[in-house]
């Protein structure tokens with residue numbers, strides 16, 4: 001039953017919630033790679049398996065560049 005060990009790791013990564021943030025899942029925004037068009041929400045970085053650089057910024061899986069954080073403007077904006 002070793003598979004369940006990795007599931008526990010993912011769950012631990014999703015418990016990091018900043019207080020007072022908008023949204024129902026603790027997300028504050030998304031990380032983008034402008035060159036590749038890769039996007040990942042901050043709360044899904046670990047779940048999606050993205051690597052991080054020394055500052056904790058996710059790196060693009062396609063080109064390896066640090067991704068740009070774009071803060072969500074608030075609930076209701078889907079652009």
Ligand SMILES: [Zn+2]
Nearest residue numbers: 033036060063
């Ligand atoms: Zn890229």
